[in-house]
Amino acid sequence: MRALLVVNPAATTTSARVRDVISTALSSDLKLEVATTEYRGHARDLGRKAAEGGEVELVVALGGDGTVNEVVNGLLHHGPDPEGLPHLAVVPGGSTNVFARALGLPNDAVEATGALLDALRAGSSRTVGLGLVSGTRGSEDEGVPPRWFTFCAGLGFDAGVVGRVEQQRELGKRSTHALYLRQVARQFMADPHRRHGTITLEQPDGEPVENLTTAIICNTAPWTYLGNKPVYASPEASFDTALDVLGVTRMSTVAGARYAAQLLRSTPERGPRGKYAVALHDLTDFTLHSQAPLPFQVDGDHLGLRTSATFTGVRRALRVIV
Structure with missing residues (x-):
């Protein structure tokens, strides 16, 4: 197999x-280009x-x-x-590695390489659904190029945290969970929209959900990890369904502390719940509109400010070796 x-x-x-060890191990079973x-x-x-060359059968991503x-x-x-595109395989090399861990891979790069080789020898693979976000027709974001995401996207508070973390990393800070938690606190104190939401979620065949302060879109569960602890924003989210959304309509100090505690205690059976929480499951198409420009992120990559975004949940989008 060419890879x-x-x-x-x-x-x-x-x-x-470690990267040399991994490439050597993969070369034992694959015609590998690095x-x-x-x-x-x-x-x-x-x-x-x-994908366009037609010769590579497998692409292995070594990174975060x-x-x-x-x-x-x-x-x-x-x-x-x-079936027509090269298959994907992942060897985790980042600080969090949500997609790889959600697939059940070890978080250690060398162990994950061993699991990948076992899967290749056994011919084991699965298809996964993915999310696609694009600019909304008729909005100022209409011309924004579409972007696929593997595990999450966000508009509002959580994207603001991602943006703050990226700023700190550009200043030379290491990406740690302590850094992330500090930026959560700073975003909470600085967010002007956390008490009065500006986001409306619209579905083709459903009632709009209004006044959201933040919207977290999940393609799988868990949503993220704090060290080895999985955090479930939308426990029902799955690679086999479309997209799930967790929205919050108000984040006062008391409500924010409550939902933060619920996230830390979340399980595969239970995520955040309460008066200001909105949980939606298996949405194929929906649009988020905001009255004010808000931070936007995709798979932990801050993409600036947006006032709208249209989401599509695409089942069976890609085949993954696992």
């Missing part, structure tokens, strides 16, 4: 020696080239969730085709 290993050399938890990313968006370009997202967007540049 392309896309390596992010800046991945948080892998060294050059490509190291050199700029933002390079993994997407490599994924697209692999951002690297995986770029590879997926490259593979799906011309749309989903689970």
Whole structure:
């Protein structure tokens, strides 16, 4: 099998020696080409080239969730085709690795490589559903290019936290869970819309949901991890269904503390609940509109401010070796 290993050399938890060990191990079973990313968006370009070339059968992403997202967007540049496109495999190398862990892979890169080789030898794979977000017709965001996401997107509070974390990383800070929690507190204090929501969720065949302060869109569960602890914003979300949404209509100090505690105690059976929480399951198509520009993120990548976004849940979008 011809395969392309896309390596992010800046991945948080892998060294050059570990990357060499992984590529050597994969070369024992694959006709492997190794490509190291050199700029933002390079993994997407490599994924697209692999999909259009017709020779590569498998693309392995070695990096964090951002690297995986770029590879997926490259593979799906011309749309989903689970059987016609190269298959995807993931070796986690970032600080959180939500997509890889949601697939059941070990969080250690070397162990995950062993699991990948076992899956290849057994011919084990599965199709996964993905989310697609695009600019909303008739809005100022209409021309924004569509973006696939593997595990989550967000408009409002959580995206603001992601943006703050990225700013700190650009200043040289390491991506740690302590850093993330500090930015949660700072975003909570600074967010001007947490008490009076500006977001409306519209569905083709449903009543609109108004006055959301934040909207978290989940394609799988858990939503994220704090160290080894999974956090479930939408416990029913799954790679086998469309998209789930957790919305919050008010985040006063008391309500915010309550929902933060519920997230920390969340389980596969129970996520945040309460007077100001809105939980929606298995949505195929919906649009978020905001009266004010709000932070927006996809798979943990901050994409600036948006006033609208249209979401589609695409079942069986890509085949993954697992």
